[in-house]
Amino acid sequence: MLTTAVKDNAYTLALENFDTAADALDLSQDIREMIKYPERILTVTVPVRMDDGHIHRFEAYRVQHSSVRGPAKGGIRYHPQVTLDEVKALATWMTWKCAVVNIPFGGAKGGVTCDPKHMSQGELERMTRRYTSAILPLIGPEQDIPAPDVYTNPQTMAWIMDTYSMTKGYPIPGVVTGKPISLGGSLGRNEATGRGVFYTIQCACEHLGMTLRGATVAVQGFGNAGSIAAQLLHEAGAKIVAVSDSTSCIYNRNGLNIPELIHMKLLTGHVEKFPESEPIDPSELLALKCDILVPAALENAVHADNAGAVRAKIVAEAANGPLTPAADRILESRGAFVIPDILCNAGGVTVSYFEWVQDEQHLFWEAQDVYDRLERVMKTAFRDVLKIRTERKVPMRIAANMLGIGRVADAVQIRGIYP
Numbered sequence: 001m002l003t004t005a006v007k008d009n010a011y012t013l014a015l016e017n018f019d020t021a022a023d024a025l026d027l028s029q030d031i032r033e034m035i036k037y038p039e040r041i042l043t044v045t046v047p048v049r050m051d052d053g054h055i056h057r058f059e060a061y062r063v064q065h066s067s068v069r070g071p072a073k074g075g076i077r078y079h080p081q082v083t084l085d086e087v088k089a090l091a092t093w094m095t096w097k098c099a100v101v102n103i104p105f106g107g108a109k110g111g112v113t114c115d116p117k118h119m120s121q122g123e124l125e126r127m128t129r130r131y132t133s134a135i136l137p138l139i140g141p142e143q144d145i146p147a148p149d150v151y152t153n154p155q156t157m158a159w160i161m162d163t164y165s166m167t168k169g170y171p172i173p174g175v176v177t178g179k180p181i182s183l184g185g186s187l188g189r190n191e192a193t194g195r196g197v198f199y200t201i202q203c204a205c206e207h208l209g210m211t212l213r214g215a216t217v218a219v220q221g222f223g224n225a226g227s228i229a230a231q232l233l234h235e236a237g238a239k240i241v242a243v244s245d246s247t248s249c250i251y252n253r254n255g256l257n258i259p260e261l262i263h264m265k266l267l268t269g270h271v272e273k274f275p276e277s278e279p280i281d282p283s284e285l286l287a288l289k290c291d292i293l294v295p296a297a298l299e300n301a302v303h304a305d306n307a308g309a310v311r312a313k314i315v316a317e318a319a320n321g322p323l324t325p326a327a328d329r330i331l332e333s334r335g336a337f338v339i340p341d342i343l344c345n346a347g348g349v350t351v352s353y354f355e356w357v358q359d360e361q362h363l364f365w366e367a368q369d370v371y372d373r374l375e376r377v378m379k380t381a382f383r384d385v386l387k388i389r390t391e392r393k394v395p396m397r398i399a400a401n402m403l404g405i406g407r408v409a410d411a412v413q414i415r416g417i418y419p
Helices: 010-025 029-035 084-100 121-135 154-168 192-208 224-235 258-268 282-287 325-333 347-361 367-392 396-415
Strands: 040-049 055-064 072-079 106-113 144-148 216-220 239-244 249-251 292-295 314-316 337-339
Touching (some): 010 325, 010 396, 029 396, 040 084, 040 121, 055 084, 055 121, 072 084, 072 154, 072 347, 084 106, 084 347, 084 367, 084 396, 106 121, 106 144, 144 154, 144 347, 192 292, 192 314, 192 337, 192 367, 216 282, 224 239, 224 258, 224 292, 249 282, 337 396, 367 396
Parallel strands (some): 072 106, 072 144, 216 239, 216 292, 292 314
Antiparallel strands (some): 040 055, 055 106, 239 249
């Protein structure tokens, strides 16, 4: 029998969340037809010569959900479970996310169905360049700007930028964000998603009258977003009692030493057997009695079958779509305060916007400037969402979707239809 998590389809869930918010906004059917579905969907075959000489064919995608408010924006992920529906869902969420933080981008997403953990650096480079060539007609600094996502990184963006620039005949750093600093990347971009998660948790604690110092935290997923959020929470005095990655899950009721754990993760690639910790089952992490739960792994991590076990007061969605609508309803009924993904993890796309601005202006900012601007954007967005929640008496997710979808609806209504 399939579990709820397996049965749930990310794109179906994205559309369900859209309909709920659109109903609350009383959007007309005409507006819904114009903003609900992707503008463009590209499916490509990516043949790559592997190290042993044989050709392997990868399925890959690029979806542009909306360009109503500006160029499409969204990451590229490399993962064996990438599907077109997943990419469509992620592109849809990107549209609302950009609108929630009020930056002039629409939503896009890309993905290659592959297992990067079993590919050499040379294979990854050849695959990335071939994929870039395949989506070349869709991307560009005024059109669609990719960024890193699951199992992609600044090096991946450097290959994309170089491939695109070589095709055009001159360097175009603004075609991607999340690049190395030496190629026009922004200071503060690497930690932007985790920093944005931290700022929204600060706001949630203030709203709920909680003190962050001494608060207990469990982090599901210790990649870029999860580890940076954990580090900033640790520095603020919170106790990170449990952490998981793709291979293991560890626990220490007195709090883990996060700087040392990050160092070990960089050296070994995992958190397993970290000193002064005990292994626990990943399902136990979600059920721990803690103040803050940070789901920072993949979508549908919390669903109808396990949401009832969650005991955290705050659930901060560092990942995209980690809660299904059924899980939302369960957590809402139990009084948990959910910081929805399109608000919580919008720090990454916000600093991507800052990077794009810097590339276009050929003028770069200091790291503290990036942090200060990001904090203002994230905390303003949190207040905007909270205001809708309070006035309309709806959950935070519906409030965030109402804010983002409402802004896109306003834009498309003003622009109209051409021809």
